[in-house]
Amino acid sequence: DIKMTQSPSSMYASLGERVTITCKASQDINSYLSWFQQKPGKSPKTLIYRANRLVDGVPSRFSGSGSGQDYSLTISSLEYEDMGIYYCLQYDEFPPTFGGGTKLEIK
Amino acid sequence: QIQLVQSGPELKKPGETVKISCKASGYTFTNYGMNWVKQAPGKGLKWMGWINTYTGEPTYADDFKGRFAFSLETSASTAYLQINNLKNEDMATYFCAREASFAYWGQGTLVTVSA
Numbered sequence: 001d002i003k004m005t006q007s008p009s010s011m012y013a014s015l016g017e018r019v020t021i022t023c024k025a026s027q028d029i030n031s032y033l034s035w036f037q038q039k040p041g042k043s044p045k046t047l048i049y050r051a052n053r054l055v056d057g058v059p060s061r062f063s064g065s066g067s068g069q070d071y072s073l074t075i076s077s078l079e080y081e082d083m084g085i086y087y088c089l090q091y092d093e094f095p096p097t098f099g100g101g102t103k104l105e106i107k
Numbered sequence: 108q109i110q111l112v113q114s115g116p117e118l119k120k121p122g123e124t125v126k127i128s129c130k131a132s133g134y135t136f137t138n139y140g141m142n143w144v145k146q147a148p149g150k151g152l153k154w155m156g157w158i159n160t161y162t163g164e165p166t167y168a169d170d171f172k173g174r175f176a177f178s179l180e181t182s183a184s185t186a187y188l189q190i191n192n193l194k195n196e197d198m199a200t201y202f203c204a205r206e207a208s209f210a211y212w213g214q215g216t217l218v219t220v221s222a
Contacts, residue, residue: 034208043215044152049208087152091207095168096142098152 002026002090006099012107019075021102023088028068032092035064035073039084048073080106109133111203111213118219119193126189127216129203136184137161140206143177143188146215147199157206158186193220 003026013019023033031051036044046055048064051071061076075082083106088099114128129141143155156167158177165177176189190197198220203213 032208034210036209043202043212044204044209046208046210046212049210055210089152089209091209094166095156096154096209098154101151 001095002029002093002097004088004090004097004099006088006102008102009100010103010105012105013078014107015078015080017078019078019082019104021073021086021088021104023066023071023073023099025069025071025090027093029090029092031067031071032090033064033066033071034089034091035062036087036089037082037084038087044087078106109205109211111205111211113201113203113213113216116217116219118221120222121193121195121220123193124189124191125193125218126187127201127218129186129188129213131184131186131205134205137181141177141186142204142206142209144202144204144209145171145199146202147196152202155188155201160186190218193218195220 005024007022033051035048036046038044047058047062051066052064063074065072086102090097110132112130117125119125137160140157140159142157145153145155154168155171158165163179174191178187186203200215200217202215205211
């Protein structure tokens with residue numbers, strides 16, 4: 001199975017700050033990577049698919065980049081509503097595998 | 108709009124069976140497979156498997172072979188997850204999510220297992 005190593009596992013950031021979360025796959029996943037945001041008691045919300053394609057309705061401050069094994073999610077200017085846990089997922093190869101999550105809190 | 112609506116929370120005893128539904132709307136059900144994902148309390152997301160909604164063929168992740176069963180009611184655009192012989196470690200929220208990029212998710216179904 002492809003292992004997805006997500007970092008950091010938790011972080012504090014200030015409002016307006018640029019935030020980057022990374023995911024490293026144990027092998028090339030050909031950009032078949034999605035990013036999700038989850039708030040307490042809610043289902044994951046898809047932000048990015050195919051590494052860099054923004055889902056309709058997701059604010060443009062979110063962006064995804066990367067290729068090969070290395071991917072990142074960037075929030076250009078952190079807003080209060082961005083608190084939550086972020087997960088990456090590779091769906092290039094069976095079985096699909098999630099990263100361990102990044103808990104983002106406001107400083 | 109595309110929606111996946113899951114059945115409500117369940118309270119079960121160890122050894123019982125639970126069946127969770129996931130009703131899809133806003134798209135052709137048989138065009139996209141359905142994934143199932145487990146989230147234990149305070150933990151991350153774990154893929155359980157998926158079902159091909161066109162053929163009905165299920166595929167289970169290694170940790171979910173045996174007591175778990177995926178099924179369909181295609182006429183109702185509904186996928187089901189059944190867990191037999193419930194154990195304490197099955198206590199979790201279960202999500203359905205449309206394949207392949209998991210673009211759409213159900214709201215989750217909390218299964219509580221308690222004697």
